[in-house]
Amino acid sequence: MPRLFLALVLLLFGRLALGQAVPYSNNPTAGKYATVRGVKLYYETYGAGAPLLLLHGNGGSSKDFQKTIPYFAKRYRVLALDSRAHGKSVDRTDSLSFELMADDCAALLTQLHLDSAYVLGWSDGGITALVLAQRHPEKVKRLAATGANLWPDSTALTPKLWQQMKRGYREGRTQTFTDPTRRNDWKVFLLDWRHPHISLASLAQVKAPAFIIAGDQDIIRAEHTLAIYQNLPRAWLWIVPNSGHATLQEHAEEFNRKVDEFFRVKTIPAPVR
Template sequence: MQIQKSLLLLFVCMTFVQIGCSQEAKPSYGNNAAAGRYYSVRGIKLYTEVYGTGKPLLLIHGNGGSINAFASNIPYFAKKYKVIAVDSRAHGKSRDDRDSLSFEMMADDFAALMDVMHIDSAYVIGWSDGGINAIELAMRHPDKVIKLASTGANLWPDSTGIIPSYWKQEQIDYNAKKNTVFTTAREKNDWKVFLLDWFQPNIKLSALKTIKCPSLIIAGDHDLIPTEHTVLISQNIPKAYLWIVPNSGHPTLIEHSDEFNKKVDEFFVKPFNKR
């Protein structure tokens, strides 16, 4: 009996050690001092975390988000890419005290960040506002993007670029707060970030023709972005493929992370076949 108790105690101790090691080994994405660093870019400091080695892969999160949005994706891609996860201007740990904010501004930030990091070009994954940023980056700095995967992006702010129910809620939120006098830095920043999606983006379909790189345009089949809008985006990018993810909402890369990671990786690896 004593031997059985001893063996049981040893098993329990080993289990706790294994659990502890597993938890300790998992990085806190977006708050990982070992991988994190600030880069001075265009008058602000962008917070980045770098994982893995290989060809550069830039990850761009959505509105109000941070690097942590890619917690389900970084471990997969870090096995074969140099993953560069960034807190966008005015998001996460990347502060920006100025009043204005635009997608063009952020796209220029990412291009400048790559220059500072001595990276000529990179693969790019963008989600939501990050998907818009990926498209803007490819338009404004075409030599910086090898291939891009953009999920949940829209080109303009209205009920054709965003599903009507969500756009109506945006209108309610805007009208409720538009006359508010914000006093704290956090309140001012949150309002600036909200307004980014209220007034922007404003991308013409014709502008998509300037994108040179192969592009994978993605959305969920019940995304915040109407499927028709996502189809329009893919149809107007010369080297684009379309993927509407079944049984998925806006966070395709989270709800279907395994499939998302594999499919995007396959797209990056395979040569582009002209349609």
């Protein structure tokens, strides 16, 4: 083993032994790249057991799951993915969609020789989880989605957020982005401005049991979250008290426990309509 590489490995494990934070989304001992559908995707693997795919939100990375991974790595083989155009994943195309990212997830699982996985998605990751379950039902054992929406307007998002997005679009649409980083940031913004477009009726295609979650002070309207739950064939619902959009971070201990319970419980009741 080259001395420099050995020194880096020893340094990393020395930090972990001292209780310092794991560098999620930038961990050389857990991270790998997979070329999938022409895109170089970065992901990190932790733990052993049934596979669990973690999907972060808009502009984020797998680092967003730093309070999630340690809990689930005790029982699952956690795959923490940086979605295309996010984190360390490379994407040189000019636009994004949730269909693209859901197809990436399915292709990654296939490349890793995994028939299916549990899926936990936050915000945009929750949307991707729902689209993955629609387009590739055989790949999803069960899904948990927190802070997801089905379409981009003021009936799904809070008025404050929708006004912020409209201002952002007005300011950005006339600009020419020559810097690659800013151009990528604009592409990521447009993902949420233009997408998703999921009808309530189409949720009937989601055969996997689903756990639909949102904070009681979320940026997603409560009635929108309720409609998602009511239109899924097999679902649980949890509106987290005293929580904003970051339910998995603000209430990490309870969040992890309830999602794990959902993944392992034998019977999923039909939603009340």
